Amino acid sequence: MKIEISRLHFPVTTLGPGKRIGIWFQGCSIHCTGCISVDTWQFGINSVSLDEVKLLLSEWLPKSDGITITGGEPFDQEAAFFELLEFLRPYQQSVLVYSGYSFQELQKKVEMDNGWIDVLISEPYDHTQPQTKALMGSDNQQMHMLTPLGEMDFNSFQSHGLEKKLDVHFEEDRVWMTGIPSNGMTEIVKSAQDDRVFLRHTQGAIKKKES
Ligand code: SF4
Structure with a gap:
């Protein structure tokens, strides 16, 4: 299977707790005004083998504390995205996923209770909103704890309030x-x-x- 990826990086320390693997999907159909990831909008410019991605991730996973998946829009590549999530689950590291779809749309799109996503940040970026929440670009965005592992890893982030690092x-x-x-x-x-x-x-x- 092919997957469109903008970039992969390890370690990332600013998108969740610990040293995380960062996975940026390539391609987004949502096009929020003011998006800072415009370079990830276009589809069809970086299609790679999902098996090769898994191979690279296998090298990083023994050293990582978690995985953050962003983009681009992961849910615009559902089949490859879900296969990737299924591959990651046995490692028992918290998986944070960013999506620009609303939580309501995502609930219709997928079964959210399959346990593959620990924490989901939903809703499109809104440049008119204030920006006071940790890990979120605008305050209309919502963090959903979907598993006990997600709650354990990410609750402290919320209690620490806003901490913007790059x-x-x-x-x-x-x-x-x-x-x-x-x-x-x-x-x-x-x-x-x-x-x-x-x-x-x-x-x-x-x-x-x-x-
Ligand atoms: S969903 Fe994310 S990548 Fe897509 S336009 Fe909105 S902020 Fe940018």
């Missing part, structure tokens, strides 16, 4: 930032420009200037 990853000629940026993202953009780099997308793919 991981920075250097890859060849790119600098990736992962995490939920605050509204102060513009300061990062300005700082990057001062250092003679420019942002390809506000998602955080900063490409160094050609010398």
Whole structure:
């Protein structure tokens, strides 16, 4: 089976507790205004073998504390997404999934009680909303604890309130930032420009200037 992936990274420390595997799906049909992941909207540009993805994840899973799946929109690739979730479940690490669909839509789309997703953050990003919740880009978004493992791992995040952090990853000629940026993202953009780099997308793919 094929799966469209924007990127895979380990470790990610800003999208849930512990050192997590980050899986960014490629392709999103929702197109929220103000989305910071515009680079993940287009379908059909990065289709890879799901078996190869599983192989890479198998190397990381013995060292990871959990998995965060975001995008892009994972539920736009239901078959591959569910096969991936089924593969991850035996590792017993908390799986956090971001979706831009409403919880009501997701309940209609899938059986939420199969135990494959521990924590679900639902609802589309709304740039007009305040941004005061940990792990969420706008306050209309909802965190659903779907399993005891999810509650155990993520309840402390909610009790700690808002903590906005970004991981920075250097890859060849790119600098990736992962995490939920605050509204102060513009300061990062300005700082990057001062250092003679420019942002390809506000998602955080900063490409160094050609010398
Ligand atoms: S915020 Fe998420 S759901 Fe909304 S357009 Fe961006 S990737 Fe899609």
